[in-house]
Amino acid sequence: xxxxxxxxxxxxxxxxxxxxxxxxxxxxxxxxxxxxxxxxxxxxxxxxxxxxxxxxxxxxxxxxxxxxxxxxxxxxxxxxxxxxxxxxxxxxxxxxxxxxxxxxxxxxxxxxxxxxxxxxxxxxxxxxxxxxxxxxxxxxxxxxxxxxxxxxxxxxxxxxxxxxxxxxxxxxxxxxxxxxxxxxxxxxxxxxxxxxxxxxxxxxxxxxxxxxxxxxxxxxxxxxxxxxxxxxxxxxxxxxxxxxxxxxxxxxxxxxxxxxxxxxxxxxxxxxxxxxxxxxxxxxxxxxxxxxxxxxxxxxxxxxxxxxxxxxxxxxxxxxxxxxxxxxxxxxxxxxxxxxxxxxxxxx
Numbered sequence: 624x625x626x627x628x629x630x631x632x633x634x635x636x637x638x639x640x641x642x643x644x645x646x647x648x649x650x651x652x653x654x655x656x657x658x659x660x661x662x663x664x665x666x667x668x669x670x671x672x673x674x675x676x677x678x679x680x681x682x683x684x685x686x687x688x689x690x691x692x693x694x695x696x697x698x699x700x701x702x703x704x705x706x707x708x709x710x711x712x713x714x715x716x717x718x719x720x721x722x723x724x725x726x727x728x729x730x731x732x733x734x735x736x737x738x739x740x741x742x743x744x745x746x747x748x749x750x751x752x753x754x755x756x757x758x759x760x761x762x763x764x765x766x767x768x769x770x771x772x773x774x775x776x777x778x779x780x781x782x783x784x785x786x787x788x789x790x791x792x793x794x795x796x797x798x799x800x801x802x803x804x805x806x807x808x809x810x811x812x813x814x815x816x817x818x819x820x821x822x823x824x825x826x827x828x829x830x831x832x833x834x835x836x837x838x839x840x841x842x843x844x845x846x847x848x849x850x851x852x853x854x855x856x857x858x859x860x861x862x863x864x865x866x867x868x869x870x871x872x873x874x875x876x877x878x879x880x881x882x883x884x885x886x887x888x889x890x891x892x893x894x895x896x897x898x899x900x901x902x903x904x905x906x907x908x909x910x911x912x913x914x915x916x917x918x919x920x921x922x923x924x925x926x927x928x929x930x931x932x933x934x935x936x937x938x939x940x941x942x943x944x945x946x947x948x949x950x951x952x953x954x955x956x957x958x959x960x961x962x963x964x965x966x967x968x969x970x971x
Contacts, residue, residue: 629960630758631755631758631759633952633953633956633957633960634751634754634755634757634758634953635751635752635754635755636751636952636956637754637948637949637950637952637953637956638750638751638752638753638754638755638949639747639748639750639751640747640948640949640952641750641754641944641945641946641948641949641952642746642747642749642750642751642945643743643746643747643750644944644945644948645746645940645941645942645944645945645948646739646742646743646746646941647739647743648940648941648944649937649940649941649944650735650736650738650739650742651723651735651736652719652933652936652937653738653742653802653937654726654734654735654736654737654738654802655719655722655723655726655930655933656930656933656934656937657738657799657802657803657899657930658722658802658803658805658930659722659929659930659933660895660896660899660900660929660930661803661899661900661903662900662903662907663803663805663903719932719933719936722933723735730805737801737802737804738797738798738799738801738802740813741794741795741797741798741801741813742798744794745791745794745795745798748790748791749787749790749791749794750787750945752783752786752787752790752791753783753784753786753787753843754783754949756782756783756786756787757779757780757782757783757847760778760779760782760783761775761776761779764778764779771851771855773848773851773852776844776847776848776851777844777848779847780840780843780844780846780847780848781840781843781844783843784837784839784840784843784844785837785840788833788836788837788839788840789833792829792830792832792833792836793829793830795836796820796829796830796831796832796902797813797816797817797820797829799899799902800816800820800902800904801813801816803899803902803903803904831901831902832897832898832899832901832902834910834911835894835895835897835898835901835911835914836894836898838891838894838897838911839891839894839895839898841890841891841894842887842888842890842891842892842894843887844887845883845886845887845890845891846883846884846886846887846942847883848883849882849883849886849887850879850880850883850884850946853878853879853882853883854875854876854879857875857879873947873950873951874947876946876947876950877943877944877946877947878943879946880942880943880945880946880947881938881939881940881942881943883942884938884939884942885935885938885939888931888934888935888938889931889935892927892928892931892934893915893927893928894911895930895934896914896915896918896926896927896928896929896930897911897914897915897918897927900914900918901914915927
């Protein structure tokens with residue numbers, strides 16, 4: 624086995640382990656984020672046409688056209704919503720903690736992990752393909768362009784994002800459909816969702832929203848360009864140069880990953896809203912630009928950034944865990960092979 628093949632396997636394993644770890648820890652926030660991005664989240668109480676906002680919603684202040692939404696009333700305040708699932712003032716979004724409690728209260732704790740199965744099935748190959756492609760593309764572009772320059776990072780991240788999105792889009796499509804099953808209305812398993820989508824739209828049905836995924840490559844480009852820049856700056860300012868990694872080094876990797884992903888998420892976030900809308904049931908949203916335009920027309924700027932706060936709260940620990948785990952696994956495997964396998968090979 625050649626050196627490049629061993630490096631590919633190391634990056635493949637490291638990417639898979641890193642992605643899986645991050646996905647498990649942050650799955651509840653992923654569910655909340657996806658529902659907030661959807662047009663049918665149940666987390667926002669839509670205003671009734673012609674109804675002025677009220678500072679305190681009670682059974683007496685709720686107008687006739689809205690009273691049918693409430694099922695019970697306790698001490699003059701409505702407690703449970705029958706249709707919209709909202710327990711807040713009309714037009715007001717729930718906080719992240721309120722969203723998590725809402726899901727647990729109405730669907731049970733396990734609902735926080737809806738879509739985890741497809742997520743675990745997809746995150747390992749997705750991150751493995753991404754990091755492996757990024758590593759190999761970086762070697763390729765370093766041979767054609769100025770080594771380790773920003774343009775090399777941009778081209779490498781683009782290749783990695785395109786490959787990962789193309790190969791794993793069907794898995795993310797199924798995951799999104801499961802997470803959008805509010806209150807378990809459909810009750811479908813992952814395989815039932817797969818069969819229904821295939822029966823309705825064929826194989827191409829699993830690639831609905833792929834255009835938005837490709838547009839999301841801009842996020843990965845910005846992420847890795849900033850990450851590599853911060854990492855290079857940290858390396859340049861070290862007081863000593865050593866092959867040994869300390870806990871401080873991995874803490875720096877975590878901070879670099881968190882900062883770079885936060886900036887990238889803010890810049891490219893609207894593509895996620897469009898992607899989620901395209902993956903919903905129905906034919907209201909038909910294309911990337913059409914979806915963004917429709918969301919902006921109906922909900923304004925806040926609509927195309929719905930769920931951004933949850934995304935940032937989720938991405939910071941997710942990316943920090945993922946990048947530090949990735950660097951740690953690469954370091955451990957490389958050190959092991961260099962001291963044992965490579966050493967034995969040189970002795971022969």
